[in-house]
Amino acid sequence: MGGEQALTVEGDSQDLEDRVNNRTLRPVSGTFKEFMTEGWDSQEPEQQALESSSFTPARLQALGKRFPGERLVIPAGNLKTRNNDCDYAFRPDTTFAYYTGLGEDFEAGAVLVLNPVADASSEENQGATHTPTLYVHPRADQSTEDYYRSAQYGEYWVGPRPGLKELSAMTGIQTEDIAQLPDALAKDIGTEEGAVQLRVVRDADPQITQMVEDIRWENGCDDPDRNTEADGKLHEFAAEERMIKDSYEVAEMRKAVDATKLGFDRILERLPEAVDKPRAERMLESAFNSIARERGNDVGYGTIVASGSHAPVLHWMRNNGTVRNGELLLIDAGVEVNSLYTADITRTFPVGGKFSPLQRDIYETVLSAQQAAFEVAKPGVTYSDIHHTVMRVLAEALHNWGILPVSVEESLSPSGQQHRRWHACGCAHHLGLDVHDCAQARYESYQDAPIEAGMIFTIEPGLYFKENDLLVPPEFRGIGVRIEDDVLMTEHGPEWISAGIPKTVDDVEEWMAQRAAAAHQVRTEN
Incomplete structure (x- = not known):
């Protein structure tokens, strides 16, 4: 990786920022500065309106109506340091x-x-209740010193980027220089009649939140609990508004699911050569993640590739294990497309291509629980209804296997819940821009609220038998199965958005065979 954070003046007395750049020799002469700002051709980035710009006005209008007379501050966030002078890839x-x-x-x-x-x-x-303005950094193009001095915005470093004019064209929102933000936020703030109040999405950008807090305190709005509560209501409302997707969002979710199917295809194509290899889980992870970068922005969350005894580990993301024939391979992964909408799909595969009788029995139990939940899911039911449906199917199976130490009804009672030892997580959640979307919503707006047309959510039952679980027969230990699909609720009932990704026992085995054969043919031809 080349370069440095910025070109700065060297001297005997250096602050910490200067010392970060001691590894490089930086020209600082006036001749150099003049030379670096001349002789460049213009690189004007041409930007057209984003498809999303037809849908954001309605979202902004609904937000404004909820908070009339108040100034609402929604930061994109900033770059986060990975190590030293290297940043993580930015996601707004x-x-x-x-x-x-x-x-x-x-x-x-x-x-x-x-x-x-x-x-x-x-x-x-x-x-109208509000007018939106987007405050952004102007372009650091070839006409500015920041062109070569700023590693964050300088186009010598990062390439041509959209500035005020371009971002306005893309979003349809008026843009202003970020330097004007402090004055814009402070305008008319106060406690008197008719004064403006501020709300901010607190967690997005600590510097902007501090700016808002300073303005509040300078103008008499100095009750920290009241301010925090006000900000929380803004975040809460925004989360609940995302629960019902518009047609643009539904289309983006379909793109994400389609790309995720290709990612699973690539995993299965690489699976035969990964068996028994050290860190084979990472070989398969990289196969999926390559599709995420080719077809979208990135993965929507850390890809889980869990083979054998790792499969019952709910959030196994170390992915450093060996994949062996005879074991089950649980993969939980989703592609985040460029609009940042993500799929969330889990499939469990028999590494050798065929389920054993016990693996088949456990797998089909989980699949039955998922299908029962899908059949219950109609407009007007709640996430709690889906949850209880899944839990009954799983508890009955655990009882039939002789694993559940009490009756099914006792386990399902609020004072029991013994079956949750083998399914401790949730089995459905909203999905969209976040993999666990709308998480800031109120409980009564989420778990206990009727599911409505336009909502997209997962159904993801599983059974997880840890390898050290002495309460299950030895043959169950180290087996984990999860099946997760993405659902769109329509006025007529639920639709599997991910119906094109095989999941019955026979279909999974056939899918594995087809992808392995296709990969073998490619290797043979090459």
Whole structure:
């Protein structure tokens, strides 16, 4: 990796930022500075309106109506240090992405502000409550010193990037220089009648949150508990608004699922050559993740590739194990497309291509639980209904195997729950821009709220028998099975968005054979 954070003046007295760059020799002469700002051709990035820009006005309008007269601050977030002077790849905050329609890594440090319209203004007369403004860093193009000095924004370092004009064209939102943000946020803030109050998505960007807090305190809004509660309500509302997807979001989710299917295809093509190899789980992880980068922005979450005794580990992401014939291979993965919508799919495969009788029995139990939950899922039911349906199927199977130490009804009672030893996690959740989307919503708006048309969620039952679990027969130990699919609720009932990804025993075995044969043919031809 080349380069440095910035070109800075060297001297005998250096601060910490300077010392970070001691590994390089930096020209600082006036001649060099002049030379670096001349003789460059213009690189104007051409940007057109994003498809999402047709959908964000309705989202912004709903947000503004919930908080009339208040200034709403939604940061994109900023780059996060991975180590020393290296940053993680930037992904904007989910709330920012939802209300601007910006995905990928377009604008670290940007801030969306919804300003309340003036009383009796033409905007108010037309029904508007707020006007949105996007505060962004101007382009550091070849006409500026930052072109070669700024490793974060300088286009010598990062290539042409959209600035104010381009981001306005992409989003349909007015843009302003980020330098104007402090004054814009502080305007008319106070405690008197008619003064403006501030709300901010607190967790997105600590620096912006601190700026908001400072402005509050300077203008008499100095109750920290009240401020935190107000900010929480903003985040909560934004999460609950994302529960029902518009047509654009549904289409993006379908793209994410289709790309995820290709990722699983690539895993199965590589599986035969990975068997018995050290760190084979990572070989398969890299196969999936390559599709995520080719077809989308990235993976939507850390890919789980869990073979054998790793499969019952719910969040196994170390992925450093060996894959062996006769074991089950649990893969939980999703592609995040460029708009940042992600799929969330889990499949469990028999490494040798065929399920053993016990593996088949456990697998088909989990599949039956998933199908029962799907059949229960209709408009008006709740996540709790889905959960209880899954739990009954699993508890009955555990009882039939002689594993459950009490009756099915006692285990299902609130005072029992013994079956949860083998399924301690949830079995359904909202899905969208986040893999566990809408997590800031109230309990009564999530678990106990009726499922409505337009919601997208997972159904993901499983059975997890740890290798050290002495309460199950030895042949069960070290077996983990999860089957997870993505569901769109329609007015007529649920739809498997991921119906094209095989999951019955026979279909999974056939899928594995087909992909292995296709990979073998390619290797033979080459």
